[in-house]
Amino acid sequence: MRHRVRRFVLLGTALLTAAATASPAPAADQDRSERHPSHGGLSATIRYTEYGIPHILAKSYADLGFGTGWAQAEDNVCILAEGFVTLNGERAKYFGAGGKAPDGSLSSATSNTSSDLFFRGIKQAGTVEKLAELPPPRGNRPEQKKLVRGFAAGYNAWLKQNRITDPACKGADWVKPVTELDMSRLAFALSVLGGQGRAADAIVSAQPPATGAKGPQDTSAQDKAKAARELFATDDGAMGSNAVAFHGSTTANGRGxxxxxxHYPWQGGRRFWQVQQTIPGELNVSGGSLIGAVTPSIGFTPYAAWSHTVATGVPMNLHQLTLDPADPTTYLVDGKPRRMTKRTVTVEVKGGAPVTRDQWWTEYGPVVTSLGAELPLPWTATTAYALNDPNASNLRASDTALGFAKARSVKGIQEVLRTTQGLPWVNTIAADAKGHSLYTQSQVLPRITDEIAARCSTLLGKVTYPTAGLAVLDGSRSDCGLGRDQDALQPGILGPSRMPTLVDAPYAENSNDSAWLANADRPLRGYERVFGNIDTPRSMRTRGAIEDVAAMAARGKLTVADLQRQQFANRAPAGTLGAAEAAKACAQLPGGKATGSDGRAVDISGACKVIERWDRTMDSGSRGALLYDRFWRGMRAQLGPQGVWTVPFDPADPVRTPHTLNTASPAFARALADAVTQLTAAGIPLDGRLGDHQYVVRDGKRIPIHGGTESLGVWNKIEPVWDPKAGYTEVSTGSSHIQAVGWDGSGCPVARTLLTYAQSQNPNSPHSSDQTRLYAQEKWVTARFCEKDIRRSPELRVVKVKERGRS
Structure with a gap:
């Protein structure tokens, strides 16, 4: 075995030398090698360094895809396999009718049956096949198609040549080979997550009313507006992100x-996976890929680095249909009837009869009867609602990612965004080695202008558009169609010239609020409401982030080490603002008691000093952090995000307002009593260390987790799962693939990374929790990007993988 490992290392050294010196292959030769791979078919060399991070070296895009598919299967075959079951509409067939995907990673469907009806309908209609046949620029570019072909081949070769050790799918009959089309279906599902995927249940359950039947009771427009605001809220504890780019004027060496x-899920299909991909002379990129993606979703090169944050742009709109009184499946446009298209979909169910359901489609998109549980859209004899999702015509996000990997500057990244127009629901924040910075909200959004909304909104739309950015247009008028921007790749979307963009600001930051305060000193205005709001309260995380990064930029002479300190500062802005007032008001409660939500009097006297002494951070060693966390959640739940303060929001001072804790409200004492009760019931001391009671269990051992929830405003966001008997015992979403990147002029990026939940979800993998332990210690991985650094790895392991066997 020792000789075999040495042989791999020697082979790797030769390949590394070749990679460092090779020049780009002529285009014709490269294309010939991909069409007619020699001997054993596709192949790649995978160099593993510390923490199981693969550095994939290949001679062509197809070979690079092959190595990537192989390596992803090695780490996360069960996640991939379950995703393909979902995409083929076979969850109920294998897992039963009532369950659902563990994290809703590919749609919001609330049951396996609903998920299957949704995805089987897409498959039956040939939706993805049609998109895959589109020529560029509307469709995927040749290099991207080769990557996809290679990935499918790599995944299949891994299945054929290896045994599965992950108990999640070991011996399962639903783990099967895949096709290029399966990969494209995965790209489609990710693209429509914010549109059709969000409405999966509503699409498959929408049925026309029976003749003469009374329609369901509708809710008021105001109630719907409130529900729409909650539906598209960015401070609800779900997926989000922070990112900041610093201009060279603020850094120690003038480089960005x-x-x-x-902040992505810690389990399931939306986990990140670390990789470096290299085609000598053609491509060299490192970063985090969403599982199933063929290139890094966020990452860095010798020239530039970028990250994404979930954007506030609303990637869908509704068209309110006026129906033919004699037929609720016929709608009128300019007074002329148009028939809906019926899709009849049948799915298999384990242990039960097949389920058949009709779906109804219009020229605008599918008919839906709700958006989320709180936003009903009843289909009556006279009215129905159709959902328009422009990303249902977009498979270009992977072209955008590949373009970023090849861009040599912030300007190049902007050009990629302009020419691919592929990002469905994220902002882009970037910096480059020349010192430039960028924030841009370049999304694929429906072409909803404020003018169209003013002219064509229904009564419902007149409320939901200004409050939530959700347009509801009059579908009975052809002049209310979305039209086409001259610079847009597809009809019905906003063109690149409309995108909110900030270039070369001292800092450019986003924490999932709108583009308005990407830099508080250079606010962005003048964009359409569909992108997001202005002059409205920012989330606590945005406020804290702007305070932090603005102070960093003002201090100047920044380095990568400053980025690392910011990541794990764990400051809780809600504590900075409110803890002193809470401690003071707590001490003034009569008799040291407060009445909880259950009506019982609780001794809270011990809590006052704990909150007063709390260091206002969510570090693992912080005492009082857990008490304030539970108190803060309870008070916000009763009063709302703005009701917890007495000094209201001021658009002229958006970072520092609102403020002053509303301690006079009965909710204050009640929340304090409830927090004490909760900790006591869980056996947690009021001054217990956060890391003793906020943790995950891996390999049978507790790993303390620092960081805090969305509403506390902590940059290092963690959404822990509360167990009333034990405290926070798992993490649902939060800090995931973290990267701090700069350049020193050597040609090698200066990068520190951390994948908080590690490379593999397989508990039998040596890399299922190694980086989680690093995260607990606030330590980082020094990225091995250049060949000399890869070669020096003490854990270097080189594997040559082939379509017909590996060496």
């Missing part, structure tokens, strides 16, 4: 800096 901190 980037800190990316996406």
């Amino acid at each position: 800096l980037l800190l990316g901190n996406p």
Whole structure:
């Protein structure tokens, strides 16, 4: 075995030398090698360094895709396989009718049956096949198609040549080979997550009313507006992110800096996976890929670095249909009837009869009967609602990612965004080695202008558009169609010239609020409401982030080490603003008691000093952090995000307002009593260390987790799962693939990374929790990007993988 490992290392050294010296292959030769791979078919060399991070070396795009598919299967075959079951509409067939995907990673469907009806309908209609046949620029570019072909081949070769050790799918009959089309279906599902995927249940359950039947009771427009605001809220504890780019004028060496901190699920199909991909002379990129993606979703090169944050742009709109009184499946446009298209979809169910359901489609998109549980859209004898999702015509996000990997500057990244127009629901924050910074909200959004909304909104739309950015247009008028921007790749979307963009600001930051305060000193205005709001309260996380990064920029002479300190400062802005007032008001409660939500009097006297002494951070060693966390959640739940303060929001001072804790409200004492009760019931001391009671269990051992929830405003966001008997015992979403990147002029990026939940979800993998332990210690991985650094790795392991066997 020792000789075999040495042989791999020697082979790797030769390949590394070749990679460092090779020049780009002529285009014709490269294309010939991909069409007619020699001997054993596709192949790649995978160099593993510390923490199981693969550095994939290949001679062509197809070979690079092959190595990537292989390596992803090695780490996360069960996640991939379950995703393909979902995309083929076979969850109920294998897992039963009532369950659902563990994290809703590919749609919001609330049951396996609903998910299957949704995805089987897409498959039955040939939706993805049609998009895959589009020529560029509307469709995927040749290099991207080769990557996809290679990935499918790599995944299949891994299945054929290896045994599965992950108990999640070991021996399962639903783990099967895949096709290029399966990969494209995955790209489609990710693209429509914010549109059709969000409405999966509503699409498959929408049925026309029976003749003469009374329609369901509708809710008021105001109630719907409130529901729409909640539906598209960015401070609800779900997926989000922080990212900041610093201009060279603020850094120690005049080069740019980037800190990316996406907050994604810790389990399931939206996990990140670390990789470096290299085609000598053609491509060299490192970063985090969403599982199933063929290139890094966020990452860095010798020239530039970028990250994404979930954007406030609303990637869908509704068309309110006027129906033919004699037929609720016929709608009128300019007084002329148009028939809906019926899709009849049948799915298999384990242990039960097949389920058949009709879906109804219009020229605008599918008919829906709700958007989320709180936003009903009843289909009556006279009215129905159709959902328009422009990303249902977009498979270009992967072209955008590949373009970023090849861009040599912030300007190049902007050009990629302009020419691919592929990002469905994220902002882009970037920096480059020349010192430039960028924030841009370049999304694929429906072409909803404020003028169209003013002219064509229904009564409902007149409320939902200004409050939530959700347009509801009159579908009975052809002059209310979305039209086409001259610079847009597809009809019905906003063109690149309309995108909110900030270039070369001292800092450019986003924490999931709108573009307005990407830099508080250079606010962005003048964009359409569909992108997001202005002059409205920012989330606590945005406020804290702007305070922090503005102070960093003002201090100047920044380095990568400053980015690392910011990531794990763990400051809780809600504590900075409110803890002193809470402690003072607590001490003044009569008799040291307060009445909880259950009506019982609780001794809270011990809590006052704990809150007063709390250091206002969510570090693992912080005492009082957990008490304030539970108190803060309870008070916000009763009063709302703005009701917890007495000094209201001021658009002229958006970072520092609102403020002053509303301690006079009965909700204050009640929340305090409830927090004490909760900790006591869980056996947690009021001054217990956060890390003793906020943790995950891996390999049978507790790993303390620092960081805090969305509403506390902590940059290092963690959404822990509360167990009333034990405290926070798992993490649902939060800091994931973190990268702090700069350049020193050597040609090698200066990068520190951390994948908080590690490379693999397989508990039998040596890389299922190694980086989680690093995260607990606030330590980082020094990225091995250049060949000399890869070669020096003490854990270097080189594997040659082939379509017909590996060496």
